[in-house]
Amino acid sequence: MTTNDDQIINAIKNGDTQAFSILVDRYKDLVYTLAIRMIKNREEAEEVAQDTFIKVFKSLDRFKGDSKFSTWIYRVTYNTCLDNIKKNKKHLNDVAIDEFTFNKLDTIDNALDHLMKQERSQLIKQCIEKLPEDSSALITLFYFEEMSLEEISKIINVETNTVKVKLYRARKKLAVILEQYLQPQNRLNYGTG
Secondary structure (H helix, E strand, O other), X not given: OOOOHHHHHHHHHOOOHHHHHHHHHHHXXXXXXXXXXXXXXXXXXXXHHHHHHHHHHHOHHHOOOOOOHXXXXXXXXXXXXXXHHHHOOOOOOOOOOOOOOHHHXXXXXXXXXXXXXXXXXXXXXXXXXXXXXXXXXXXXXXXXXXXXXXXXXXXHOOXXXXXXXHHHHHHHHHHHHHHHHHHHHHHHHHOOO
């Protein structure tokens, strides 16, 4: 029998601090996944995950239940990651998208079809790591966590249409990176003869 988030939150607010460990267990993997995709460093991502849970615990009384708790905790994680990035003055790993054309998507899709499913998953994760932090977060939330555009807009605090545009740009950047990974593969398969 699983207790829903609201019941756990009420128990914590009423002084049962042990109940917080249930929330941590429930959300630690999701928080860490988003942190590692944005921060791209294991130790820093672990720190950000810990900071996130400290912030969540301290500000739990401000959670009004207007959105799902998972959306709220993602937003706290996202903002904590951004704070960490700004603090460390990291430069975004920007990928030029002017060289991108729609034909390349078909080439990439065809090449990916030839990869084993596990290799494909590993390749996509490697490519996502090369994306700028904000693009990496969007791809993770939309495709891996299967969140709606509305949920993501609440997390990153922008309009739904802006999320659509940002997600579209993130996919284009991912396509450019994927192409760079797949070019040697294409030469091996088609370059001889």
